[in-house]
Amino acid sequence: MFKNSLFSKIVFIFTLPVLGILYFSSITVLDKTELLNDFKKNELKVEYLKESQNIISSLEKEKILSLNFFKDPQKLDSLLEQQSSTTQKIEKINKLIDNLPWKDNWKEQLTNLKISFTSLDEFRQKILKDELDENSIKKHYNELIKDIIEPLFLLKFNTNTINFQQELLKLEDIVVGNNSVEKLLNSFNFTLYSLTKELKELEDKVNFDKNLSYLFFFFCIFTLLPLFFILKKIISEEQNSFLKIQKHKNIYELLNQANKFLAKTFKKDDLYLDISDLLSDGKNLSFSFIYDFENRTIVAKDGVYKNIVVNHVNKFSDFSQENMISKTIKRESNVIINDFKEKNVSVFYSRASEFNINSMATFPIKKFNKVVAVLILYSNELNFFDSEAEILFDKLVLDITNCLEKIDYEERRMKQDSELKLSSYAFDTSAPMLITNDKNMIIKVNQAFCKIMTYSKDELLGENPRIFKTAHQDKALVDRLWSDLKINGAWTGDLYNRKADGTIIALRATISVIRDENDNITNYLAQYMDISEQKDKEKILEYQATHDNLTGLPNRLLLTDRIERAITKTVRHNIFGGLIFIDLDNFKEVNDTxxxxxxxxxxxxxxxxLKECVREEDTVSRIGGDEFIVLLDNLGNNSDDARRNINFLAEKIKDALNSITHLQGYKNVSTPSIGITLFHDSSVSVQDIIKQADTAMYSAKKQGKNTIEFF
Structure with a gap:
């Protein structure tokens, strides 16, 4: 088939030579025409080059004047005049930039340049305010000149003798070295003049060449010499194409062979070994191996190649030195080296000729989007790993990935089956349990759960466990529960559930996720333990330790803790807090009579x-006998507001306590003496704040009782 195809092309070439000649000649004419069109753009390019040169020159002068002004402020007028001149040149080149036909191709460079121009005014202000040193001034102007030079490298001129790119490089080197560019600008000016002249000469020459091309068109009709070169090229391409197809066919056969045992493999080690053996017999492949990143081992066919790789990996197992394996793992992408002898990238580099290695490639093997191994291939053919070959080997790696994930799924499934069997044995024990489906609907409960929750099985099946929910289960707890189930597959914590009879029960719950072979959630298993008695005892002890037995108000211990928190809050938010110390006048007389x-x-x-007078967030406490303290932690942002607000509340408290005129038919002779203190930072301790309020309260008693005094 190959020969017939080639023969047909040869007949075509020799029977229709004129078509080939006409095609070749017309291409030549079109080429010259396009070249002439390009020369029409040269005038705009030269204009942009000139304007860039003017700005560079102007900025260099402005830099020198700025440095002189830095040393001698008397130079201000000269500097301002030069700045104005530079600004005009910038406006001019900005207009030119907006009209450049190729500005979209220079988008990044021109954007950077315009940003630099925009920032120049702010920089000039800093110079005039003497906020910068000499080095900063040089650096900024030099960076701006570099931004102007950068787009110039994109200008292309079809010249042979004038190389303005070299002049740009010299100019850039001088800018980087913080040297004056004035001298080189003069040289660059001469180069610009020569460039303009030469471009004109070149344009004339291209016009002349175009005319010659027309003559060549007629000349080509009378010669068939180019046809022999075309024929040679076609035959060469056919041969290369045939070899490439044959190479891809061999790789494809490897894939077919691999697929035969991938479906039957259920162990990772067997999978890697089979792949290595298969690739070792592949045509044009010198050697291959798999680096198992999970176990830090080399899997390859035994022999001298494997020994070299194993010794090298053992020596650098920590990958402190970057190599092809570490690059592949880090980048998580293929690494292709189609000319193996070009640079040292492998342990086989020094022995490439001995082992006939001319190209290599590495492919990351992933499992659930995580690199777990690397496949490394060496070929005796130069440029063996072209784009088509890479795609085919990617297909092999994808098949390996699918097999690894299948093996992992199977291992998980067997483990979960075992867990479910154990769960089924334990389900009917005395521990309360329930199981829900993936929609969190109850599908099974044991008798122990029904008994403790006072429900029947029929009442629970098909229901959502939220029927047990109480106010104790806030959104934060529920979010934390589902987050732990999603991330860790399990959650353990304490819950307050509502029984069928409406009573609350404290339970310690452990909820576990059950998944299928595809890692999808199928069920939730919940186990419970009744901790009501333990919780009740804890609450009673905690309450007794922190509250007054008679009034139920926080005692001195809890008050001290809340004052410490209030101090922290005032410091964090820069606000004022305060204490109101209340002592009941004539309380002893009430007790005695x-x-x-x-x-x-x-x-x-x-x-x-007192509780009726204050806000919900404020604290009312009884610290002993007839002494009460009210804590307020947000009275305002300044002392005047805080003093006014706390005084208002104290008056309210005083009026409220004075409204207690009778006690169970007896006249009340008790009145309040009130002391107030404010706090704003942590410079005063909790006990000192209480003492300050106490001192103010005693001052109120001395004033005749039933009064209010500030510390």
Whole structure:
């Protein structure tokens, strides 16, 4: 088939030579025409080059004047005049830039240049305010000149003798070295003049060449010599194409052979070994191996190649030195080296000729989007790993990935089957349990759960566990529960659930996720333990330790803790807090004349009145006897507001306590003496703040009782 195709092309060439000649000649004419069109753009390019040169020259002068001004402020007028001149040149080149036909191709460079121009005014202000040193001034102007030079490298001129790119490089080197560019600008000016002249000469020459091309068109009709070169090229391309197809066919056969045992492989080690053996017999492949990143091992066919690789990997197992394996793992992408002898990239580099290695490639092997191994291939053919070959080997790697994931799924499934069997054995034990489906609907409960929750099985099946929810289960707890189930596959914590009879029960729950072979959630298994008695004891002890037995108000211990928090809050938010210290006048007289029972009634009534006067976030406490303290942690941002707000509340408290005129039919002779103190930072301790309020309260008593005093 190959020969017939080639023969047909030869007949075509020799029977229709004129068509080939006409085609070749017309291409030549079109080429010259396009070249002439390019020369029409040269005038705009030269204009842009000139304007760039003018700005560079102007900026260099401005830099020198800025440095002179830095040393001698008397140079201000000269500097301002030069700055104005530079600004005009910048406006001119900005207009030119906006009209460049190729500005989209220079988008990044021109954008950087315009940003640099925009920042120049701000920089000039800093110079005039003497906010910069000499080095900063040089650096900024030099960087701006570099930004102007950068787009110039994109200008292309079809010249043979004038190389303005070299002049640009010299200019850039001088700018980087913080040297004056004035001298080189003069040289660059001469180069620009020569460039303009030569471009004109070149344009004339191209016009002349175009005319010659027309003559050549007629001349080509009378010669068939180019046809022999075309024929040679076609035959060469046919041969290369045939060899390439044969190469891809061999790789494809490897894939077919690999697929035969991939479906039957259920162990990773067997998979890697089979792949290595298969590739070792591949045509044009000198050697191959797989580096198992999970186990840090080399899998390859035994022999001298494997020994060299194993010794090298053992020596550099920590990958402190970058190599092809570490690059592939780090980048998570293929690395292709089609000319193996070009640079040292492999342990086989020094022995490439001995082992006949001319190209190599590495392919990351992933499992669930994570690199777990690397496939390394060496070929005796130069440029063996072309784009088509890379695609075919990517297909092999993808098949390996699918097999690895299948093996992993199978291992998980077997493990979960075992866990489910154990769960089924334990489900009907005395521990309360329930199972829901993936939609969190109850599909199974044991008798122990029904008993503790006072539900029947029929009442629970098909329901969502949220029917047990109480106010104790806030959004944060629920979010944390589902987050742990999603990330860790399990959650353990304490819950307050509502039983069928409406009572609350404290439970310690452990919820586990059950998945299928595809890693999809199928069920949730929940186990419970009744901890109500333990929780009740903890709450009672905690309450007794922090609250007054008579009034139920926080005691001195809890108050101290809340004052410490209030101090922290005032410091963080820069606000004022305060204490109101209340002592009941004549309380001893109430106890002595009316009895302690009436005294207790008074204390309970006072506690109630105080709680009615303050905000929900404020703290009302009884610290002993007839002494009460009110803590307020947000009274305002300044002392005047804080003093006014706390005084208003104190007056309110005073009026409220004075409204207690009778106690169970007896006249109340008790009045409040109130002391106030403010705090704003942590410079005063909690005990000192309480003492300050106490001192203010005693001052109020000395004033005749039933009064308010500030510390």
């Amino acid at each position: 009316l009895g302690h029972d009436i005294g207790d009634v008074l204390l309970i009534t006072v506690a109630k009145k």
